[in-house]
Amino acid sequence: VTFTKLKLYGFKSFVDKTELEIGAGLNGIVGPNGCGKSNLVEALRWVMGEKSAKNMRGSGMEDVIFAGTSKRPARNMAEVTVIMDNNDQSAPAPFNTATEIEINRRIEKDKGSQYRVNGKAVRARDVNLLFADTMTGANSPALVSQGRITEIIMTKPADRRKILEDSA
Amino acid sequence: VTFTKLKLYGFKSFVDKTELEIGAGLNGIVGPNGCGKSNLVEALRWVMGEKSAKNMRGSGMEDVIFAGTSKRPARNMAEVTVIMDNNDQSAPAPFNTATEIEINRRIEKDKGSQYRVNGKAVRARDVNLLFADTMTGANSPALVSQGRITEIIMTKPADRRKILEDSA
Amino acid sequence: AKERLAIAFTRVDGHFQKLFATLFEGGRAYLEMLESDDPLEAGLEIYAQPPGKSLQKLSLLSGGEQTLTATALIFAMFMTNPSPICVLDEIDAPLDDANVDRVCSLMEKIVSETETRFIVITHHRMTMARMDRLYGVTMGERGVSQLVSVDMALQEEMALNESA
Amino acid sequence: AKERLAIAFTRVDGHFQKLFATLFEGGRAYLEMLESDDPLEAGLEIYAQPPGKSLQKLSLLSGGEQTLTATALIFAMFMTNPSPICVLDEIDAPLDDANVDRVCSLMEKIVSETETRFIVITHHRMTMARMDRLYGVTMGERGVSQLVSVDMALQEEMALNESA
Numbered sequence: 001v002t003f004t005k006l007k008l009y010g011f012k013s014f015v016d017k018t019e020l021e022i023g024a025g026l027n028g029i030v031g032p033n034g035c036g037k038s039n040l041v042e043a044l045r046w047v048m049g050e051k052s053a054k055n056m057r058g059s060g061m062e063d064v065i066f067a068g069t070s071k072r073p074a075r076n077m078a079e080v081t082v083i084m085d086n087n088d089q090s091a092p093a094p095f096n097t098a099t100e101i102e103i104n105r106r107i108e109k110d111k112g113s114q115y116r117v118n119g120k121a122v123r124a125r126d127v128n129l130l131f132a133d134t135m136t137g138a139n140s141p142a143l144v145s146q147g148r149i150t151e152i153i154m155t156k157p158a159d160r161r162k163i164l165e166d167s168a
Numbered sequence: 169v170t171f172t173k174l175k176l177y178g179f180k181s182f183v184d185k186t187e188l189e190i191g192a193g194l195n196g197i198v199g200p201n202g203c204g205k206s207n208l209v210e211a212l213r214w215v216m217g218e219k220s221a222k223n224m225r226g227s228g229m230e231d232v233i234f235a236g237t238s239k240r241p242a243r244n245m246a247e248v249t250v251i252m253d254n255n256d257q258s259a260p261a262p263f264n265t266a267t268e269i270e271i272n273r274r275i276e277k278d279k280g281s282q283y284r285v286n287g288k289a290v291r292a293r294d295v296n297l298l299f300a301d302t303m304t305g306a307n308s309p310a311l312v313s314q315g316r317i318t319e320i321i322m323t324k325p326a327d328r329r330k331i332l333e334d335s336a
Numbered sequence: 337a338k339e340r341l342a343i344a345f346t347r348v349d350g351h352f353q354k355l356f357a358t359l360f361e362g363g364r365a366y367l368e369m370l371e372s373d374d375p376l377e378a379g380l381e382i383y384a385q386p387p388g389k390s391l392q393k394l395s396l397l398s399g400g401e402q403t404l405t406a407t408a409l410i411f412a413m414f415m416t417n418p419s420p421i422c423v424l425d426e427i428d429a430p431l432d433d434a435n436v437d438r439v440c441s442l443m444e445k446i447v448s449e450t451e452t453r454f455i456v457i458t459h460h461r462m463t464m465a466r467m468d469r470l471y472g473v474t475m476g477e478r479g480v481s482q483l484v485s486v487d488m489a490l491q492e493e494m495a496l497n498e499s500a
Numbered sequence: 501a502k503e504r505l506a507i508a509f510t511r512v513d514g515h516f517q518k519l520f521a522t523l524f525e526g527g528r529a530y531l532e533m534l535e536s537d538d539p540l541e542a543g544l545e546i547y548a549q550p551p552g553k554s555l556q557k558l559s560l561l562s563g564g565e566q567t568l569t570a571t572a573l574i575f576a577m578f579m580t581n582p583s584p585i586c587v588l589d590e591i592d593a594p595l596d597d598a599n600v601d602r603v604c605s606l607m608e609k610i611v612s613e614t615e616t617r618f619i620v621i622t623h624h625r626m627t628m629a630r631m632d633r634l635y636g637v638t639m640g641e642r643g644v645s646q647l648v649s650v651d652m653a654l655q656e657e658m659a660l661n662e663s664a
């Protein structure tokens with residue numbers, strides 16, 4: 001499978017519909033401090049099934065919903081979609097027949113998260129399995145968050161061992 | 169008082185005699201990773217009376233002595249000198265009359281550290297007092313080591329409080 | 337000693353609030369000493385609100401915003417206990433150009449007001465360009481450091497070459 | 501599970517040793533799993549020897565050397581469990597140009613061998629110049645992020661302007 005697109009709507013500072021084309025090779029993301037780059041990373045982590053709000057700098061899962069500014073009201077829903085190309089049919093069952101796989105996660109205030117794959121409602125664990133098979137997932141070594149390198153350098157050997165265990 | 173010069177000899181990777189002119193305003197230090205920039209900072213911290221080898225990335229105080237390379241033998245002595253201009257006579261007694269104050273710390277293998285001020289042997293605590301009066305010292309907020317900023321951001325509130333206490 | 341800490345806290349907080357507004361060109365921040373039975377909560381907490389954003393604990397800001405806020409705190413502690421020398425080892429790594437520019441302006445302001453001499457270690461091109469003089473450290477011979485003076489014309493060129 | 505960890509450890513260490521030598525253009529490093537009664541000592545320790553230097557624990561290396569070594573470990577874990585996507589949020593902040601260049605070369609090598617797609621967040625001018633395409637995130641309206649595509653000519657110029 002190949003990742004091709006990431007779409008955000010109402011996710012943290014990305015209140016308006018945003019689409020990131022994930023092309024082949026190296027995709028660079030630049031911008032001033034505080035403009036939203038790490039939020040993009042967290043959106044991908046979130047749609048892949050991140051369970052802990054702490055791993056996304058929040059205290060509760062609803063913290064990912066656009067909280068409003070002086071000019072724009074807060075929203076009560078956030079959603080992120082990641083699109084994968086499955087032309088090589090390497091995706092796990094029951095998704096292996098689709099040429100394109102669209103995974104969507106949506107959260108509404110007081111209603112929790114809802115997952116959909118190609119429009120069909122699924123459980124969180126189905127999404128976790130889907131990504132576990134492609135070797136990616138919210139805790140995969142493939143998502144290196146800001147400060148992770150410092151964490152590896154600075155933590156006690158016992159915590160570093162835990163990082164290795166989690167990636168195995 | 170004003171700082172005017174820092175001299176190193178045998179201190180970590182500065183095996184040859186090295187002299188840094190500390191001019192007025194902003195003195196920038198640049199160079200590739202691992203070339204010795206932070207060693208300069210540690211040399212200043214050390215000559216001001218740093219007591220803990222851990223604060224200088226060592227396990228013992230003798231770790232500051234040049235440890236040798238394939239081309240150069242290890243040395244058995246390291247020394248650092250910092251020179252202060254005291255034209256405004258603001259230095260504490262008994263050094264207040266000298267126009268220039270030269271503080272030297274030297275360590276020899278198996279012999280420990282020796283301090284000298286203007287050539288005269290003094291105790292470590294005399295040096296600590298000298299720098300405490302000019303508001304600088306090995307634990308002063310005036311020496312921001314690499315990673316200190318991350319430490320302030322990442323530590324628990326209790327440790328952050330300790331940082332404030334130490335600087336008071 | 338408890339009283340001394342309270343006095344130090346008030347003075348540092350006073351400087352911190354002003355320096356934050358200077359470095360962020362707006363917004364506000366303050367320090368808070370939390371008393372709590374929970375040992376993970378008790379201690380010095382930092383609240384910050386960059387311009388146009390909402391007030392948060394330091395941990396919820398972006399990486400660069402956290403660094404700039406901690407920089408304001410470091411300078412606040414420095415100005416509470418000023419010293420003829422201030423040494424900063426790579427404090428600008430996560431900052432963008434605009435923020436590096438403001439940190440350098442703050443250092444220049446401190447120099448003009450107090451005659452403090454700064455030693456600034458950096459990989460950042462813009463910081464290099466703002467220094468009064470540059471020294472380079474090299475390891476031409478492996479494991480052996482050498483200090484060289486970098487003249488201003490070369491300083492301009494180095495700032496163009498060193499891409500950080 | 502203990503056996504799975506041992507297998508993972510051996511594979512990660514294998515990749516780590518090669519990647520370290522690639523990123524440092526020499527030298528050597530290895531991982532060690534320490535059993536110890538002291539909880540502060542037991543766990544995963546990293547030993548590294550940059551070219552021409554002596555073997556040390558990770559904590560004794562310079563800031564940039566530590567970062568480059570941890571980068572080798574991260575890529576080693578990645579290559580043990582490869583994935584179609586790899587996202588790196590500002591891993592190059594403490595690195596000088598020469599080291600950034602080698603990290604980019606390593607990413608390009610991984611791309612050519614595995615078709616992995618990378619998303620690389622950076623402030624570093626040289627990293628920007630090595631990307632296949634650039635996206636900019638801006639907050640023209642306060643508190644609201646916008647994503648824009650940056651074309652290659654502008655990419656060259658941005659790499660010249662963004663001084664990190």
Ligand SMILES: Nc1ncnc2c1ncn2[C@@H]1O[C@H](COP(=O)(O)OP(=O)(O)OP(=O)(O)O)[C@@H](O)[C@H]1O
Nearest residue numbers: 012033034035036037038039065066067398399400
């Ligand atoms: N729920 C939310 N609603 C609105 N804005 C939010 C929300 N959560 C976070 N933000 C905003 O997103 C911004 C953080 O963005 P982010 O951490 O992605 O910055 P960044 O581009 O990575 O910066 P840096 O270069 O400093 O790391 C902050 O300004 C924060 O106020």
Ligand SMILES: Nc1ncnc2c1ncn2[C@@H]1O[C@H](COP(=O)(O)OP(=O)(O)OP(=O)(O)O)[C@@H](O)[C@H]1O
Nearest residue numbers: 180201202203204205206207233234235562563564
């Ligand atoms: N006692 C010693 N004898 C010889 N060399 C030493 C000694 N102690 C440390 N070194 C060397 O000094 C170097 C570290 O230098 P330093 O930490 O100052 O680098 P740096 O310029 O700050 O790099 P960075 O930009 O990565 O922070 C290492 O290569 C280390 O091997």
Ligand SMILES: [Mg+2]
Nearest residue numbers: 038146398399
């Ligand atoms: Mg960020």
Ligand SMILES: [Mg+2]
Nearest residue numbers: 206314562563
């Ligand atoms: Mg350093």
